[in-house]
Structures are given as C-alpha cells and as structure tokens.
Amino acid sequence: MQSLFVLLPLLPFLHALSLPRQPLWCPGSRNPGNDTQLQLALLESGNGVAYSIIKRQAEEPRCGLSQGNRSCGFGQCCSGAGFCGTGSNFCSVPQNCQRNYGFCDSDITPAGPNTSDDQRNARGPVPYGQFIFNCTTPQTLALTYDDGPSNNTQELLDILRSVGANATFFVSGITNGKGAIDRTPEWINAIKRMDAEGHQIASHTWSHPNLTDLSSEDRALDMRKNERAIANILNKYPTYMRPPYLACTSASGCLTDMNNLGYHVVDNSLDSQDWANPNNLSAMVDTFDSGLGQALPNGSMLLMQHERISVSAINLTRYILMDITQRGWKVSTVGDCLGDDPQNWYRTPARTEPATMAIDGCVVSSNGFCGTLDVFTNKQECDDSNRNCYTQVDDCNSANKGAACDKMKNICDFQSLYCASCGTMTPNISCETKDFAFTNQQ
Numbered sequence: 001m002q003s004l005f006v007l008l009p010l011l012p013f014l015h016a017l018s019l020p021r022q023p024l025w026c027p028g029s030r031n032p033g034n035d036t037q038l039q040l041a042l043l044e045s046g047n048g049v050a051y052s053i054i055k056r057q058a059e060e061p062r063c064g065l066s067q068g069n070r071s072c073g074f075g076q077c078c079s080g081a082g083f084c085g086t087g088s089n090f091c092s093v094p095q096n097c098q099r100n101y102g103f104c105d106s107d108i109t110p111a112g113p114n115t116s117d118d119q120r121n122a123r124g125p126v127p128y129g130q131f132i133f134n135c136t137t138p139q140t141l142a143l144t145y146d147d148g149p150s151n152n153t154q155e156l157l158d159i160l161r162s163v164g165a166n167a168t169f170f171v172s173g174i175t176n177g178k179g180a181i182d183r184t185p186e187w188i189n190a191i192k193r194m195d196a197e198g199h200q201i202a203s204h205t206w207s208h209p210n211l212t213d214l215s216s217e218d219r220a221l222d223m224r225k226n227e228r229a230i231a232n233i234l235n236k237y238p239t240y241m242r243p244p245y246l247a248c249t250s251a252s253g254c255l256t257d258m259n260n261l262g263y264h265v266v267d268n269s270l271d272s273q274d275w276a277n278p279n280n281l282s283a284m285v286d287t288f289d290s291g292l293g294q295a296l297p298n299g300s301m302l303l304m305q306h307e308r309i310s311v312s313a314i315n316l317t318r319y320i321l322m323d324i325t326q327r328g329w330k331v332s333t334v335g336d337c338l339g340d341d342p343q344n345w346y347r348t349p350a351r352t353e354p355a356t357m358a359i360d361g362c363v364v365s366s367n368g369f370c371g372t373l374d375v376f377t378n379k380q381e382c383d384d385s386n387r388n389c390y391t392q393v394d395d396c397n398s399a400n401k402g403a404a405c406d407k408m409k410n411i412c413d414f415q416s417l418y419c420a421s422c423g424t425m426t427p428n429i430s431c432e433t434k435d436f437a438f439t440n441q442q
C-alpha cells in the first residue's frame with residue numbers, strides 16, 4: 001500500500017462531487033470495508049475530516065465475461081473489450097463498460113433525496129404501463145428525439161423555435177461519457193431551454209440499460225436516478241418514458257414496474273431508422289416519406305429519431321418541418337398529440353431540498369458539497385482544476401450557500417496541497433485525478 005495520507009473515501013459522499021467521466025475515488029484494489037488498517041486510519045483522522053492520497057495499485061488488467069468473469073479492482077471499470085481502467089473508454093454506458101465486473105458510470109447516483117417515497121397517482125386520459133404507438137389527435141406528427149441532450153440540442157432547438165414547433169425529448173442521464181445531465185452546465189442549460197421553450201422532457205432512463213433484462217429493483221433504481229437528475233434541473237420529473245431498445249416486456253414484469261412507477265411507455269408509429277444509416281439523409285427522407293404516404297389523410301404519426309445523429313436531428317428535422325406544413329399537419333409533443341394536459345407530463349418530487357437544485361453547474365448535494373472538480377492528468381491541469389475549484393467556492397459564496405461552500409473549500413484546500421506535492425514525492429504520486437481522492441465525513 002503506497003500511501004501518504006492514508007484513507008479511502010466513503011462511498012456515500014462521492015456522488016456529491018461531479019467528476020465527468022471519472023469516478024472520484026481511489027482506483028486501488030482494496031475494499032475499504034475489509035481493511036482494518038484503513039478503518040483505523042479513518043478513525044484516527046480526527047475532526048471528521050479525512051484525507052487520502054492513494055497510489056493506484058497494480059491491477060490485473062483483464063476482466064469480464066471473456067476473462068473468466070474476473071472483476072476489476074475497487075473503483076475501476078471493465079471495458080467492453082475486457083480491460084480494467086478509468087475514463088470514458090472504460091466506464092461509459094451503454095457501450096464501453098461491462099456492468100457487474102467493476103464500476104460503471106451507471107453506478108453514479110445524482111445528488112439529492114431519492115424519489116422512492118413519491119406518490120405516483122394516475123392522472124389524465126393516457127394509459128400507464130402499456131406501450132403507446134401513435135398519437136390520437138388527427139393530422140398530427142409527434143417529433144421525438146432519444147438519447148440527448150447532445151451536441152446537436154441547441155441547433156435543433158433553434159430550428160424548432162424558428163417555426164414555432166414543439167417536440168418531445170427522451171433524455172438519458174449519464175450515457176456515452178457525456179457526464180451526468182445535472183452536473184454538466186451544457187446539459188443543464190439544454191434541458192432548461194427545452195422546458196422554457198415548451199418542449200416535453202421525457203425519460204429515456206439514467207444509464208440506457210435493456211430494462212427487460214433487469215430485476216424490478218434495478219429498473220426502479222435506474223428510473224429514479226433519472227428522475228432525481230431531471231428534478232435537480234427542473235424541480236419536476238417526467239411521467240413519459242421510452243425504454244432503450246424499445247425493450248420492456250410484460251413477461252419480464254417491466255411494464256408492470258413502469259405502471260407502478262407511474263409512466264406512460266412510448267413506442268413509435270414510425271422509426272426513422274436514422275441509426276441504420278446515420279449519414280444517409282436520403283435514406284431517412286425515403287423512410288419518412290413512405291411512412292407518411294401510408295398514413296391516412298386524417299391519421300397521425302409518432303416519429304422516432306435520435307438526437308445524437310446530427311443528420312437526423314438537424315437535416316431530417318428541417319425536411320420534415322417543411323414537408324409536414326405543406327401537408328397541412330401540425331407538429332406536436334407526445335403529450336399534446338395524446339390530448340394530455342401538460343400538467344400531467346410531470347410529477348413534483350415530494351422531497352426536494354432547495355439546495356439540491358443545480359444552478360448553472362453548481363450542484364449542492366444533500367451531503368452539502370457545492371461545486372465540481374475538473375479532471376486532471378498532470379501538474380498543470382491539477383493547478384488549473386484547483387483554481388477552478390476556488391472560483392466555484394467564490395460563486396458558491398456569492399449565492400449564499402453557506403456551509404456547502406466551506407465543504408467545497410476543504411476539498412480545494414486539500415487539492416491545493418496535493419497539486420503542490422504530486423509528481424515530486426517518493427513514492428512518486430502522479431498528478432492525476434484517479435490518484436487523488438477526498439472524503440469529508442461528517
């Protein structure tokens with residue numbers, strides 16, 4: 001064990017810090033719960049504040065299904081190819097991380113009280129817990145976009161605004177290494193803008209699992225994480241969801257679970273198939289045209305697109321908006337095209353501490369941390385990250401967040417010590433986030 005200040009962080013506190021694409025805990029192979037020395041050090045740390053710098057342990061680098069079901073060490077992720085490591089190439093879901101063989105981004109939990117005690121009464125005319133394939137309002141096209149927010153969101157919102165059209169966004173919480181939606185200023189702003197401009201925000205789960213394959217408990221957990229994250233941004237969360245891969249069978253109990261969680265389960269009447277040829281606009285246009293051609297003159301359509309595919313989100317959307325207007329149809333959200341009052345599209349969480357609201361990227365968790373810690377990989381970046389840490393404390397102070405600012409300042413102070421010493425000491429501690437860990441146990 002190569003350590004200077006001995007201590008491993010306590011898991012419950014870690015989600016309080018935002019660390020895009022990288023879990024903020026020691027990637028060493030030890031499990032703190034089983035290590036008497038570490039436990040002792042934890043007790044001896046005094047004043048309720050524990051610091052740790054743990055040198056990364058030598059790891060068995062292979063893992064996963066093809067590697068004898070071997071799991072990675074504590075805090076490390078098992079990549080799709082079966083290697084242990086950290087960062088989005090190892091940890092991002094759904095594609096790069098093998099769940100159950102180590103840590104994955106899906107294991108991150110948004111800050112704030114969970115939504116498990118919330119009342120989930122059925123409201124309005126739209127059925128719960130069963131697939132909805134189409135709109136009920138004639139001559140209406142519901143535009144829906146999965147997997148966002150993304151780098152295309154702002155431009156897509158500009159396009160929709162330019163013609164006064166509204167759409168439904170099935171947002172996922174922490175997929176593709178984009179960082180948690182409630183901890184990333186870009187995504188916080190995108191989701192706030194969607195809401196402010198009259199679009200419907202719906203859930204596409206937290207981590208994009210195949211819900212059919214999960215236990216009831218894990219399904220609820222994943223859905224609730226996205227609820228908390230969205231509520232951290234909007235102080236409300238959706239009653240509409242679309243299962244990833246459209247997979248949610250009744251045989252698995254998934255539809256019953258969605259019913260119990262109070263969700264309308266949205267499929268589509270036309271898949272744009274943008275995923276099949278993500279760069280081929282004419283193929284998408286053909287699919288759309290032929291789908292529309294088959295619709296009755298008084299019919300409707302619930303179209304599925306993917307926000308991250310820019311040809312679809314930008315170019316196909318432009319085409320559709322032009323085409324549909326000529327046809328005399330109107331563009332709509334899913335809620336509107338089903339005749340559901342916008343009040344029924346969301347629930348308000350029973351427990352929301354004002355301090356859990358994300359304000360321009362400054363998240364104050366229920367554990368009371370304010371701010372985020374930038375990832376760093378060398379001494380220079382460590383210093384930059386540290387400067388930003390203190391800037392956030394200043395912001396936090398000017399927003400009168402009180403004790404939350406002090407806690408964040410503790411982190412900055414310790415990071416400052418770490419940056420000053422890293423790369424220079426024996427044993428040599430690299431200046432990397434993965435070798436820096438902090439916990440504030442109070």
Ligand SMILES: [Zn+2]
Nearest residue numbers: 146147244245
């Ligand atoms: Zn998806």
